[in-house]
Amino acid sequence: MPVVDLHCHILPGIDDGSKSWEASLKLARAAVADGVTHALCTPHTLNGRYTNHKQDVIKLTEELQHRIDQAGIPLTVFPGHEVRLSGGLTEGLDNDDILFCDEDGHYMLLELPSNEVPHYTKNMVYKLTRRGITPIIVHPERNSEILANPQKLQEFLEMGVLAQITASSYTGLFGKEIEDCSREFIKVGQCAFFASDAHDLPRREYQMHAALDKLAKEFGEDKKKEYLSNAQKVINGEPVHLDWQPLKKRKYICCANCKNKLNTYHNIW
Ligand SMILES: [Fe+2]
Numbered sequence: 001m002p003v004v005d006l007h008c009h010i011l012p013g014i015d016d017g018s019k020s021w022e023a024s025l026k027l028a029r030a031a032v033a034d035g036v037t038h039a040l041c042t043p044h045t046l047n048g049r050y051t052n053h054k055q056d057v058i059k060l061t062e063e064l065q066h067r068i069d070q071a072g073i074p075l076t077v078f079p080g081h082e083v084r085l086s087g088g089l090t091e092g093l094d095n096d097d098i099l100f101c102d103e104d105g106h107y108m109l110l111e112l113p114s115n116e117v118p119h120y121t122k123n124m125v126y127k128l129t130r131r132g133i134t135p136i137i138v139h140p141e142r143n144s145e146i147l148a149n150p151q152k153l154q155e156f157l158e159m160g161v162l163a164q165i166t167a168s169s170y171t172g173l174f175g176k177e178i179e180d181c182s183r184e185f186i187k188v189g190q191c192a193f194f195a196s197d198a199h200d201l202p203r204r205e206y207q208m209h210a211a212l213d214k215l216a217k218e219f220g221e222d223k224k225k226e227y228l229s230n231a232q233k234v235i236n237g238e239p240v241h242l243d244w245q246p247l248k249k250r251k252y253i254c255c256a257n258c259k260n261k262l263n264t265y266h267n268i269w
Pocket of ligand 1: 007008009082197
C-alpha cells in the first residue's frame, strides 16, 4: 500500500528544513527507508519568516524530482505548502499563490502559531470552508493552548477541518505529554492521518513506520489502513470522513509531591 507523507520540509534552502540538495537527497533516502512512497513537499509560507511563492515551490519540486530520479531513489514528490494562519492568507488565495495538498485545491495544510490559538482562527476556518477548502490543522498536539485544553480542537472539527498528528509526536520524541495527547486524539477519532513533518534537524526525522506500527499495535491494523487510506484520499482530493467523538474532560489531581502547593496540578488523561 502506498505510504503518502503529506507534510515535510525536504525542499532545499527555502525554510528551516533542508539546507542543500545533498540534504534533500539524504531526506529522500530516509523517507524511502522509512517506507514513504509519495511525499508532499510543504515549505512554510506566510509565517512571518518565510513566504514561498507557489511557482518557486513548483519549480524546486520539479528539480528535486529530477535529482531523486537521477539518484535512483524510488520516491515521488509533489509541491505543497504549510500555510501559517495569518492575515495574508486570504490575499494569498486571491492571488493564486497558495499550494494545496491536492491538484483541485480541496485540502490545505494550516499551521497555527505554536503557543496559542488566535481568536480569529474560527473566522478564517469559516472563510476557507466557504471557499470549498478543507483546512487540515497540522500537529495540534504541539500547540501549547490545545495541549493544555485538548477540547479546543473540537470547535474546528465541528466546522469540518481535519487534523494531522506528527508521527514523532505519537512515538514520544517530543515527550510524554505530547505523546499522550496524540493518543487521546487518535482514540476518539479526531486525527485523520500521520505525517512526518521531517526537517534536516536533530529530532525531526522520519518516524512514519514506527508511528504506523505503534498505531496498529494500540488500535489495530484497520486503524493503520484507515490512516494510510486517508492520506491517499487527501492527495487525490477525495472526501475523508472522520467519525470522531468528543474528548472526555480531563481529571486534575494533585500529586503527593505537591500537596502543600495547592495551586500546582498535574494533568491525568
Ligand atoms: Fe512543518
